[in-house]
Amino acid sequence: MARSRPSSLRLSRQSTTDSRPEESEGARSRPISRQGDGRKRSQSLESNERSPLLSPKRSEDQQSLIHNGTPTGSLQVEEGAEQKSKSTFYLILLTLSIAGLQIAWGVEMSNGTPYLLSLGINKSMLALVWIAGPFTGVLVQPYIGIKSDNCHVPWGKRKPFMLGGAAATAFAFLALAWMREIVHGFLGLFGADPNSGGVKVTTIVFAIVLIYVLDVAINAVQAAIRAFMVDNAPVHQQEDANSWGGRMTGAGNIACYAAGYIDLPKHTGGIFGNTQFKVLSVITAFALCGTILISVFSIRERDPSRERPASSDATGILFFFRQVFRSFKRLPPQIRKVCDAQFFNWIGWFPFLFYITTYIGQLHVNKYFAANPDLSPEEIDRAWEEATRVGTFALLIFALTGFASNLLLPFLIVPSYQAPSSLRSSLHSSTSHLTYPHSTSSNPGTPGPGTASMTSYFPDPESHSRRARLLSACQIPWLTLRRAWLLAHIIFALCMLATFFITSTTAAIVLAGFIGLPWALTLWAPFALISTEISKRDAEARRAGPNGTTEDQAGVILGLHNVFISAPQILATLLSSAIFKLTQKPRGSPWDDSVGWVLRCGAIAALLAAVMTWRIEEEGVKKEKVKVEDRSE
Numbered sequence: 001m002a003r004s005r006p007s008s009l010r011l012s013r014q015s016t017t018d019s020r021p022e023e024s025e026g027a028r029s030r031p032i033s034r035q036g037d038g039r040k041r042s043q044s045l046e047s048n049e050r051s052p053l054l055s056p057k058r059s060e061d062q063q064s065l066i067h068n069g070t071p072t073g074s075l076q077v078e079e080g081a082e083q084k085s086k087s088t089f090y091l092i093l094l095t096l097s098i099a100g101l102q103i104a105w106g107v108e109m110s111n112g113t114p115y116l117l118s119l120g121i122n123k124s125m126l127a128l129v130w131i132a133g134p135f136t137g138v139l140v141q142p143y144i145g146i147k148s149d150n151c152h153v154p155w156g157k158r159k160p161f162m163l164g165g166a167a168a169t170a171f172a173f174l175a176l177a178w179m180r181e182i183v184h185g186f187l188g189l190f191g192a193d194p195n196s197g198g199v200k201v202t203t204i205v206f207a208i209v210l211i212y213v214l215d216v217a218i219n220a221v222q223a224a225i226r227a228f229m230v231d232n233a234p235v236h237q238q239e240d241a242n243s244w245g246g247r248m249t250g251a252g253n254i255a256c257y258a259a260g261y262i263d264l265p266k267h268t269g270g271i272f273g274n275t276q277f278k279v280l281s282v283i284t285a286f287a288l289c290g291t292i293l294i295s296v297f298s299i300r301e302r303d304p305s306r307e308r309p310a311s312s313d314a315t316g317i318l319f320f321f322r323q324v325f326r327s328f329k330r331l332p333p334q335i336r337k338v339c340d341a342q343f344f345n346w347i348g349w350f351p352f353l354f355y356i357t358t359y360i361g362q363l364h365v366n367k368y369f370a371a372n373p374d375l376s377p378e379e380i381d382r383a384w385e386e387a388t389r390v391g392t393f394a395l396l397i398f399a400l401t402g403f404a405s406n407l408l409l410p411f412l413i414v415p416s417y418q419a420p421s422s423l424r425s426s427l428h429s430s431t432s433h434l435t436y437p438h439s440t441s442s443n444p445g446t447p448g449p450g451t452a453s454m455t456s457y458f459p460d461p462e463s464h465s466r467r468a469r470l471l472s473a474c475q476i477p478w479l480t481l482r483r484a485w486l487l488a489h490i491i492f493a494l495c496m497l498a499t500f501f502i503t504s505t506t507a508a509i510v511l512a513g514f515i516g517l518p519w520a521l522t523l524w525a526p527f528a529l530i531s532t533e534i535s536k537r538d539a540e541a542r543r544a545g546p547n548g549t550t551e552d553q554a555g556v557i558l559g560l561h562n563v564f565i566s567a568p569q570i571l572a573t574l575l576s577s578a579i580f581k582l583t584q585k586p587r588g589s590p591w592d593d594s595v596g597w598v599l600r601c602g603a604i605a606a607l608l609a610a611v612m613t614w615r616i617e618e619e620g621v622k623k624e625k626v627k628v629e630d631r632s633e
Helices: 004-016 021-029 035-048 060-068 074-082 088-119 123-130 132-149 159-177 179-188 197-231 235-261 264-268 276-298 317-329 333-371 377-412 421-429 452-456 461-474 481-500 505-514 516-544 554-583 594-614 619-632
Strands: none
Touching: 088 123, 088 159, 088 197, 088 235, 088 276, 088 333, 088 377, 123 132, 123 197, 132 159, 132 197, 132 317, 132 554, 159 179, 159 197, 159 276, 179 197, 197 235, 197 276, 197 516, 197 554, 235 276, 235 377, 235 516, 264 276, 317 554, 333 377, 333 481, 333 505, 333 516, 333 554, 333 594, 377 505, 377 516, 481 505, 481 516, 481 594, 505 516, 516 554, 554 594
16 A cells, blocks of 8 residues: 555646646656655645646645545546636636527527518417427426536537537528528429418428527527536636626627617628528627637536446436436425526516517507507508617617626625635735635635635736725625525516506616616526536535445536426416417507516516525525534534
């Protein structure tokens, strides 16, 4: 056993300090036979460990190895590096693909309906078309999550699904945009008249099929990206990573709605197509594939072939449903409470996201329709075209305020995790590092006034110390992420109830802009709370090694979380259809308030989501309870 200690130590240090060749050479030539010699080696390791993204501190696994001589495998060695703080630039690269994904979702949601109507699809059929998004989300995201959890491609378990999904999404967008030309050209080879009813029906059928293909592909990309973020951010920076994910979502929304507000065929000279949807589809394909390629080639995943091998029966539909059911039953209590809140949360948000443009457009045309009761269908269409542009402008304001909120809120909210104080103290003794380490113990961080990633903004220690105190002073002491999300539900409910009193387009646009605040928290809080819990469990499972208990990985848990987002959207669609059936007036009628009633019902769901959020435990409170119990014992 005495001879095995140096070889284990040399192997583990070589795998974690590839950028220090001189130390590795020294490790080969100096066997360790005494504990004092081991301490010297550990000091040398600590002084030589330098990286722009990682911090100068050995992990607890390395300390245990040095003092106890216990051989460690790749799981433990990787754990130390993974839990060290990442720079802001790293988090931007990690979450950049979210911006491209959101552009894809935004183009489909904001421009899909007008395009499908232009093909001749009626509104009653549209309900069956747009249920594709939540329906495929319920099935596809858990399936992709399980498949990626069991993927053992050496260059990453999530990257194959990100790249494959992006390619399929780009193909579906481009094929859908040119669907009329494709069908007309193919059937024209057999002498079919492009204006015949058969060609029109064929075009509609293939367009609906492509909508489902598009939603399957987008959901696959989203499942892989979300798990990719959880896997590659440390426990104490999960809130930071998801905050940047929210910012990228806001940036994608702004780009999407701004492009939709511009007459793109006119400004591009028809190079990318002669219609708005064609140009937007080309932009979406480039944006999604480009951002995903940047993230894939910039972020290095753990080699999944070195982790616990997948189960031999981890294939097939039966395994999928069995695994989903098993994982659902053993969801951690904290994650289950977040999912319960998300269920009611998205019953409220789905009608707003899909119908707020129609609501604002109706307010815009009310007086015109009242003054001109005998308009022709063409005149009604022109009026609604202008009204839709006004509604799109409101969504642009909504996206801008949401993005601004995502930038500001992280500086006001007290983070749930930060690097332990013993490690933060190294900030004042180091002058050449961007970020600082984080413990790899089972209690990964402690509540406090600042996050470790703050240091990435202020590389100079003195500058950091001064400005970090200023940033800490900006934080509202009682405002944790859970409480902020709770307030977001209440604010959204009040905004939806305010539609009782809004009668002008300007007031509705202001309301839509204000709703950007709770939307920013909807994009951030639930994902951060769940990601932190997953990351803790994942870190503990890797420390336990191959002989530890098997925990559900990020893919399947985030897939189940998406079920609680997608399933309520199906329910909201059915409820909205029932309300429209009871309250909708004929097209071209003034003062049609059917969408307003749908939004007000969403307020009830938001209040129920607030009740569910109230049940979620504060991370800091849980830890303080544990500390008090330990002292009492």
